[in-house]
Amino acid sequence: MTSTSPRDEVDTGVAAVSYKDPEAPRLFAESLRRTGFGVLRDHPIPQELIETIHGEWLDFFKSDAKHAYAYDKEKQDGFFSTAVSETAKGSTKKDTKEFFHCFPAGRYPAEVSDAAKRYYAAASALAAELLSWVEMHTPSDIRARLSMPLPDMIKDSPQTLLRILHYPPLTGNEEDGALRAAAHEDINLLTVLPASNERGLQLLTENGEWGYVPSDHGSLVINIGDMLQEATGGYYKSTTHRVANPVGESARRSRVSLPVFLQPRSDVVLSERYTAGSYLEERLRELGVK
Numbered sequence: 001m002t003s004t005s006p007r008d009e010v011d012t013g014v015a016a017v018s019y020k021d022p023e024a025p026r027l028f029a030e031s032l033r034r035t036g037f038g039v040l041r042d043h044p045i046p047q048e049l050i051e052t053i054h055g056e057w058l059d060f061f062k063s064d065a066k067h068a069y070a071y072d073k074e075k076q077d078g079f080f081s082t083a084v085s086e087t088a089k090g091s092t093k094k095d096t097k098e099f100f101h102c103f104p105a106g107r108y109p110a111e112v113s114d115a116a117k118r119y120y121a122a123a124s125a126l127a128a129e130l131l132s133w134v135e136m137h138t139p140s141d142i143r144a145r146l147s148m149p150l151p152d153m154i155k156d157s158p159q160t161l162l163r164i165l166h167y168p169p170l171t172g173n174e175e176d177g178a179l180r181a182a183a184h185e186d187i188n189l190l191t192v193l194p195a196s197n198e199r200g201l202q203l204l205t206e207n208g209e210w211g212y213v214p215s216d217h218g219s220l221v222i223n224i225g226d227m228l229q230e231a232t233g234g235y236y237k238s239t240t241h242r243v244a245n246p247v248g249e250s251a252r253r254s255r256v257s258l259p260v261f262l263q264p265r266s267d268v269v270l271s272e273r274y275t276a277g278s279y280l281e282e283r284l285r286e287l288g289v290k
């Protein structure tokens, strides 16, 4: 069944830019500034790598092996079951998702290959370049607020996080009103997210409408998080997004998603009020996972 609800027609204004276009840095930064999101085609992260991860991690989530990696409250690494999953800020329902958090020094399942680690490295390198694009196209008075160049904020950061997400097929027993991921903003500087095997990601437009983020097969979605908003005094806005529930046939399928959250080192000064560390601490408490 194809879903052609009116929502599909909401124009999010997000630009899909070819990484190879000489104008890409400007077009990409403008899309981020306008909508909080940008989409890249022809980017350097191999699609086979993404698909390998989708396949082997789906097997991992379907197995009992995951329970040996129950998440650690202090380190925030490991497996978060649907029972401990996040409740978005301002929401009362838990998201219908389970996920595994990979940090450079954190646990990593023995049951999967190193594909996700290779993806982490590739996504982090690309993100540093994208942050330089963003900075290049930021007005000088805003740039002057930054405590250091944006790519330096995430250099060798132990805090940058790969979240491997599994949204199970719907069972029909979901709590009323629960979504795969309720409306939220990301906490970090930027998020890098390869198009999922199933659609669902929506952003809230300035008109207050939900629209699907364009995410053609093989493309990469990038969005702004609260830390970039904080560091640029709101010049770049962290846009509210969610993962809508699937309808029809697709409700019987799993959705796998691989966001990398670019998180500065804890000591990086974001603004007069916050370091990256103090900011993260405050937000995790609000989410109920710390």
Ligand SMILES: O=C(O)CCC(=O)C(=O)O
Binding pocket: 163, 165, 181, 186, 193, 196, 200, 201, 241, 242, 243, 257, 258, 259
């Ligand atoms: O699964 C997705 O497409 C997005 C997930 C997301 O927004 C998040 O985990 O912060």
Ligand SMILES: [Fe+2]
Binding pocket: 184, 185, 186, 241
């Ligand atoms: Fe998000």
